[in-house]
Amino acid sequence: MQQICLDLEMRVYMGEVILKIENGTKKFKNELIFQNVSMEFEKGNSYGFVGPNGCGKSVFFKTLCGYSLLTEGQVIYRGKIIGKEQDFIDDAGIVIEEPEFINSLSGLENLKILAEIQKKISEAEIIEVLKQFDLYEDRNKKVGKYSVGMKQKLRLAQAVMEKPQVLILDEPMNGLDKKSVKKVEDILKAFVENGGTLLMTSHIEQQVEACCKIVYEIDGGEILRVTD
Numbered sequence: 001m002q003q004i005c006l007d008l009e010m011r012v013y014m015g016e017v018i019l020k021i022e023n024g025t026k027k028f029k030n031e032l033i034f035q036n037v038s039m040e041f042e043k044g045n046s047y048g049f050v051g052p053n054g055c056g057k058s059v060f061f062k063t064l065c066g067y068s069l070l071t072e073g074q075v076i077y078r079g080k081i082i083g084k085e086q087d088f089i090d091d092a093g094i095v096i097e098e099p100e101f102i103n104s105l106s107g108l109e110n111l112k113i114l115a116e117i118q119k120k121i122s123e124a125e126i127i128e129v130l131k132q133f134d135l136y137e138d139r140n141k142k143v144g145k146y147s148v149g150m151k152q153k154l155r156l157a158q159a160v161m162e163k164p165q166v167l168i169l170d171e172p173m174n175g176l177d178k179k180s181v182k183k184v185e186d187i188l189k190a191f192v193e194n195g196g197t198l199l200m201t202s203h204i205e206q207q208v209e210a211c212c213k214i215v216y217e218i219d220g221g222e223i224l225r226v227t228d
């Protein structure tokens with residue numbers, strides 16, 4: 001019975017627009033990053049953005065989150081205008097550039113401190129996420145001694161641990177080996193299948209194609225849809 005209710009609930013929400021950008025333009029002084037972009041992001045769907053270094057992938061994601069304001073246009077999250085009615089998007093797992101972990105504390109201790117802010121999840125749930133990302137064995141090791149790939153997996157673990165509705169991940173596969181890439185792909189696909197909204201970037205097209213149903217290319221101030 002519970003399963004049937006869950007399925008019905010998911011069908012209601014799948015396809016509903018959760019985040020959108022309307023006529024968005026971003027400039028830094030005279031540098032145009034993107035112009036007049038309108039896009040909608042739905043629950044249960046996944047969006048990949050590819051483009052060369054410096055094309056504006058991170059800036060685009062920062063404007064969607066509210067970390068950087070649009071020069072023109074607006075971002076609307078769950079019906080509220082970001083930067084006016086709400087500062088940042090919430091209930092979202094975000095990896096844009098490097099969030100600073102405390103190097104002298106372990107991976108587990110770092111996640112516990114971050115989980116304290118919202119008090120949504122227990123230590124047992126954090127442990128489960130660390131297991132998912134193959135970090136359980138190293139949970140008590142100081143983050144300062146983590147490898148590049150381990151730190152990246154910890155960032156992703158932190159992004160997903162509170163089961164957000166939206167994931168906004170800038171270059172999530174950076175520094176990961178082949179096995180870890182596959183594991184993260186599986187985690188992200190399951191997130192979308194369960195009704196989550198995934199936005200991710202990569203400068204490698206195959207990486208976004210593996211995880212995302214809809215792919216865009218960012219270049220020369222334009223964001224063009226690659227997939228049908």
Ligand SMILES: Nc1ncnc2c1ncn2[C@@H]1O[C@H](COP(=O)(O)OP(=O)(O)OP(=O)(O)O)[C@@H](O)[C@H]1O
Pocket residue numbers: 028033051052053054055056057058059060203
């Ligand atoms: N705060 C800022 N002030 C001025 N210019 C900025 C700022 N942040 C980014 N830029 C510029 O915006 C452009 C796009 O940068 P962005 O970081 O979005 O590129 P990217 O596509 O994410 O690149 P990469 O693949 O190398 O991470 C670059 O020319 C960059 O110098």
